[in-house]
Amino acid sequence: MAADPVLTRDVRVSGHGTAQTPGARVVQVQKSLMAHNDAVAAANREAFARCLVLNLVSSPGSGKTALLERTLSELAGDLRVAVVVGDLETDNDALRIHAAGAPSVQIVTGTVCHLEAEMVARAADDLDLDSLDVLVIENVGNLVCPAAWDLGEDLRITLLSVTEGEDKPLKYPRIFKDAHAVVINKIDIAEAVGFERERALESVRQVAPAAEVFELSARTGEGMAAWLGYLRARLDAKRA
Amino acid sequence: MHEFSLAVSLINVAEEAARAERAERIEAIFVEIGALAGVVPEALEFAFGGAREGTMAADARLEVTYLPAIAYCASCHSEFELDNRFGIAVCPVCDTPSADLRQGREMHVSHLEVS
Numbered sequence: 001m002a003a004d005p006v007l008t009r010d011v012r013v014s015g016h017g018t019a020q021t022p023g024a025r026v027v028q029v030q031k032s033l034m035a036h037n038d039a040v041a042a043a044n045r046e047a048f049a050r051c052l053v054l055n056l057v058s059s060p061g062s063g064k065t066a067l068l069e070r071t072l073s074e075l076a077g078d079l080r081v082a083v084v085v086g087d088l089e090t091d092n093d094a095l096r097i098h099a100a101g102a103p104s105v106q107i108v109t110g111t112v113c114h115l116e117a118e119m120v121a122r123a124a125d126d127l128d129l130d131s132l133d134v135l136v137i138e139n140v141g142n143l144v145c146p147a148a149w150d151l152g153e154d155l156r157i158t159l160l161s162v163t164e165g166e167d168k169p170l171k172y173p174r175i176f177k178d179a180h181a182v183v184i185n186k187i188d189i190a191e192a193v194g195f196e197r198e199r200a201l202e203s204v205r206q207v208a209p210a211a212e213v214f215e216l217s218a219r220t221g222e223g224m225a226a227w228l229g230y231l232r233a234r235l236d237a238k239r240a
Numbered sequence: 241m242h243e244f245s246l247a248v249s250l251i252n253v254a255e256e257a258a259r260a261e262r263a264e265r266i267e268a269i270f271v272e273i274g275a276l277a278g279v280v281p282e283a284l285e286f287a288f289g290g291a292r293e294g295t296m297a298a299d300a301r302l303e304v305t306y307l308p309a310i311a312y313c314a315s316c317h318s319e320f321e322l323d324n325r326f327g328i329a330v331c332p333v334c335d336t337p338s339a340d341l342r343q344g345r346e347m348h349v350s351h352l353e354v355s
Contacts, residue, residue: 021267021301024353029257033249033271033347114242145242147278148347173327174278177341206328210339 037149040117044152047124051132052235055151057175058159059168060141063185065093066218067159068136072100074221074228079133079235084123086115086140093138103127114145117152133235143172154238158211160204161186162195169207176204181212181230188217243279246347247287253349255296263354266297270351275309276327276344309344 019026032038044053058064065085072081082103085093094106105123107115120137127135137153139146158179160168163186169176176182182204190197197215204213212230216223254269273279281304288302309322311329315336322329322344329338 019267019353021353021355024267024355025263027257027261027263027352027354029253029349029351031253031257031349033246033253033349035253036249112245114245116245144278148242148246148345170326170328173325174276174345177276177327177339206330206337207326208339209329209337 034148034150037117040121041150041152044117044121044124047121047129048135048152048154050239051129051135052155052231052238053135053137053151053153054155054157054231055137055139055146055153056157056159057139057143057146057179058141058161059143059164062141062159062161062164063218064138064141064159065096067183067185067216068097068138069100070218070221070224071136071228071231072097072102074224075134075231076101079232080131081134081136082127082132083136083138084120084127085138086119088113088140097138109140113140113142114149115139115151116149120151134231143168143175147172147174147178155180155234157181157183159183159185160200162190162200163193166196166200167203168200169203173207176207176211179208179211181214182208183227184213184215185218187215188220188222243283244287244291246279246284247291250288250349251291251295251297254300254352257349257352258296258354261354263296263352266295266300266352266354268301268303268353269297269349270303270305270353272305272307272346272348272350274307274344274346275322275325276341277347279347281306305350307343307346310342311338312340312342313338314340 056064075081083097084105086107086109088109091106094104097104105126107119107123137151156179158176214227216227254266258266292298310319312319313331315334320332
């Protein structure tokens with residue numbers, strides 16, 4: 001689905017008390033479409049009380065799985081990490097995570113373009129949550145649809161790679177606006193692809209002024225230390 | 241196409257409210273969608289057309305009201321409406337960027353018409 005068109009017209013109607021349909025009556029509702037999902041997400045959050053939970057979102061091919069593989073290998077023997085992976089089809093990503101030495105649960109969403117709290121709740125049933133320090137939920141590769149679904153995570157991490165265009169945060173504002181941290185991946189090839197670093201950082205800052213930004217290469221390991229330090233600090237803060 | 245999930249959800253919310261009122265059918269569903277909710281209007285209407293089949297809302301109209309995005313400036317202690325569709329919230333008075341979005345993510349059913 002493309003980025004939002006302009007949705008700033010306010011055509012709010014007054015006089016909700018009178019039905020426009022002859023013979024009909026008005027029923028006030030005032031309920032979020034996300035109410036059910038949000039209730040399940042709240043229950044997830046209780047179940048996740050002891051571990052730090054990340055919801056990792058990006059477009060396809062930004063390197064979510066590569067970042068996870070590197071994160072897992074760097075944290076091995078230090079923190080216990082498990083991963084829930086959402087994909088439209090295949091369990092290839094879960095196999096990569098498994099090969100990196102972490103428990104992983106694959107959610108095959110079929111045609112659904114995002115993860116919902118209920119899918120995560122079911123997947124989490126297969127994990128020993130009490131033994132975990134960090135649970136990473138790797139969302140379906142998509143910068144639009146996952147934005148609205150709270151999964152019960154502590155941190156929303158939006159990943160962007162240097163090949164995607166510096167103005168991506170402006171094109172997909174919601175998913176960047178709600179990010180606690182933005183990771184810019186593949187900086188090892190930034191020069192080769194003509195990545196304009198300052199312009200990308202400015203785009204992130206404009207849309208998400210409070211988000212932490214990490215520039216790294218999951219492939220070479222450059223910049224990983226700051227990212228891992230952030231995870232450790234947030235885990236400590238949650239358990240404090 | 242997450243709009244289909246949203247359409248199913250909005251019909252569930254509407255049917256629950258309509259049943260509580262012992263209504264027989266839903267004539268219209270009024271929803272409010274924030275400017276930064278990430279909902280494409282045409283896609284939502286298309287999805288609604290499919291999702292309503294076989295429900296109390298089978299013949300219902302969908303009336304969508306879009307709410308502008310509003311942010312809060314901590315320096316000025318005031319709210320302002322975003323003047324762009326990129327989610328950039330910079331206070332028009334003091335030029336400070338704001339991360340405090342007060343309106344714009346909404347997706348809710350405000351009311352129904354039932355019979």
